[in-house]
Amino acid sequence: xxxxxxxxxxxxxxxxxxxxxxxxxxxxxxxxxxxxxxxxxxxxxxxxxxxxxxxxxxxxxxxxxxxxxxxxxxxxxxxxxxxxxxxxxxxxxxxxxxxxxxxxxxxxxxxxxxxxxxxxxxxxxxxxxxxxxxxxxxxxxxxxxxxxxxxxxxxxxxxxxxxxxxxxxxxxxxxxxxxxxxxxxxxxxxxxxxxxxxxxxxxxxxxxxxxxxxxxxxxxxxxxxxxxxxxxxxxxxxxxxxxxxxxxxxxxxxxxxxxxxxxxxxxxxxxxxxxxxxxxxxxxxxxxxxxxxxxxxxxxxxxxxxxxx
Numbered sequence: 001x002x003x004x005x006x007x008x009x010x011x012x013x014x015x016x017x018x019x020x021x022x023x024x025x026x027x028x029x030x031x032x033x034x035x036x037x038x039x040x041x042x043x044x045x046x047x048x049x050x051x052x053x054x055x056x057x058x059x060x061x062x063x064x065x066x067x068x069x070x071x072x073x074x075x076x077x078x079x080x081x082x083x084x085x086x087x088x089x090x091x092x093x094x095x096x097x098x099x100x101x102x103x104x105x106x107x108x109x110x111x112x113x114x115x116x117x118x119x120x121x122x123x124x125x126x127x128x129x130x131x132x133x134x135x136x137x138x139x140x141x142x143x144x145x146x147x148x149x150x151x152x153x154x155x156x157x158x159x160x161x162x163x164x165x166x167x168x169x170x171x172x173x174x175x176x177x178x179x180x181x182x183x184x185x186x187x188x189x190x191x192x193x194x195x196x197x198x199x200x201x202x203x204x205x206x207x208x209x210x211x212x213x214x215x216x217x218x219x220x221x222x223x224x225x226x227x228x229x230x231x232x233x234x235x236x237x238x239x240x241x242x243x244x245x246x247x248x249x250x251x252x253x254x255x256x257x258x259x260x261x262x263x264x265x266x267x268x269x270x271x272x273x274x275x276x277x278x279x280x281x282x283x284x285x286x287x288x289x290x291x292x293x294x295x296x297x298x299x300x301x302x303x304x305x306x307x308x309x
Contacts, residue, residue: 004089004133005082008295009074010140011067011094013057014164014190014264017292018074020081025164026053027066041073042122054190054210057165060104062111071112075130076123087129093295095140097161097168098177099184109135136299141168142177143294144262144285151283156257160247161291162265163188167243169250171257183250189265192239200231217268240272244279254279264288 010017016025023039030047034040041048050073061067075090092112096104118131141161145151152175161168165188171181193210200208206228216224216232224232243265247254258281261269267286273279287293 004091005079005084006091006093006296006299007075007078008093008292008299009071010289010291010295011061011071012164012264013166013188014054015288016070016074017289018078019289019292019296021074021077022288023051023073023077024053025055025067025070026051027055027069028052037125039073040124041069041076043069043072062107068111068114072119072121072128072130073123076121076126076128079128079130080126086126089131089133091134091136091299092132093136093138093292093299095138095143095291095295097166097184098139098142098170098179098182099168101137101139105137109137136295136302138295138298139170139177140291141170141262142172143298144290145172145260145294147290147294147297148260148283148285151258151260154258158247158252158254158257158259160243160259160261160263162243162261162263162269164190164264167246167263167265169247169252171252181250181252185246185250187243187246189268192236192265192268195239196232196235199235200228203231204228217271219271236268237272240269243269244273244277254282256280258283260285262286262290 008019012025014025015022028049033047034049039050041050048069055066079086079088096108113132113135116131116133118129121128141159145159151157155174157172159170159172165186167185167187169183171178193213196213197208200206204227212224213232216229217236255278259279260283262285266284270284270286273282
């Protein structure tokens with residue numbers, strides 16, 4: 001194995017993200033080989049279709065093997081994308097919310113590292129031998145902001161990382177996260193989509209999928225009933241107002257200082273946060289892979305500027 005390749009992975013409740021990929025955090029196990037190799041992970045004599053459906057909520061991601069298997073899939077995707085050797089040493093860079101960073105860091109690192117033993121698996125028909133030689137963990141969200149140096153010139157900045165299940169908040173003062181301001185609100189995009197689906201069901205008797213709702217919110221899905229579209233957009237506006245109110249109630253005043261929104265829900269806000277909201281300076285980073293890229297950049301900085309690229 002050659003020198004370790006740095007691979008950043010963002011372990012979301014709704015989606016797994018690496019520097020170049022995002023896929024749903026779903027995992028379906030099969031005893032026998034599925035009909036297709038697409039997104040199929042073979043590990044320990046079993047087959048798993050990756051990115052299928054939605055994972056049950058796991059507040060402790062180390063309780064099952066699911067997130068480890070999803071990590072292997074993310075690594076395989078990155079190795080293939082970077083045209084790296086399928087036999088590789090990997091320096092895994094990941095993150096945790098600052099609210100639970102100190103509590104969960106040791107356990108999550110051990111969960112991913114597995115004592116640095118080589119791991120043998122197949123992904124989409126290709127064989128991989130991967131040895132995770134090191135795991136570096138960083139504060140989630142903060143790593144993404146470090147990719148935007150202009151934002152760090154502000155004396156105080158609010159950071160809102162809108163994930164699948166939670167919205168992780170913190171204030172950054174003079175480039176340093178203020179731990180006393182960190183909050184984790186159970187107000188992520190899963191809650192938003194579920195509430196929209198419920199309202200459509202109540203008012204129109206239609207059972208819409210999350211994929212349909214997301215498509216409407218992105219301005220697509222022309223085949224969707226116009227009445228359903230109206231409900232979807234109205235409920236999305238309501239969610240944005242509820243989110244901004246929750247941020248204020250957490251003691252962070254987005255009218256007084258810049259607020260940076262990132263994560264899977266940032267694209268929703270990009271289309272809906274208006275000047276009428278009275279925000280000081282909303283900055284919306286809708287690249288869902290930004291945390292993973294930030295983790296890789298931090299490893300590079302800690303290695304005296306030698307990163308994975």
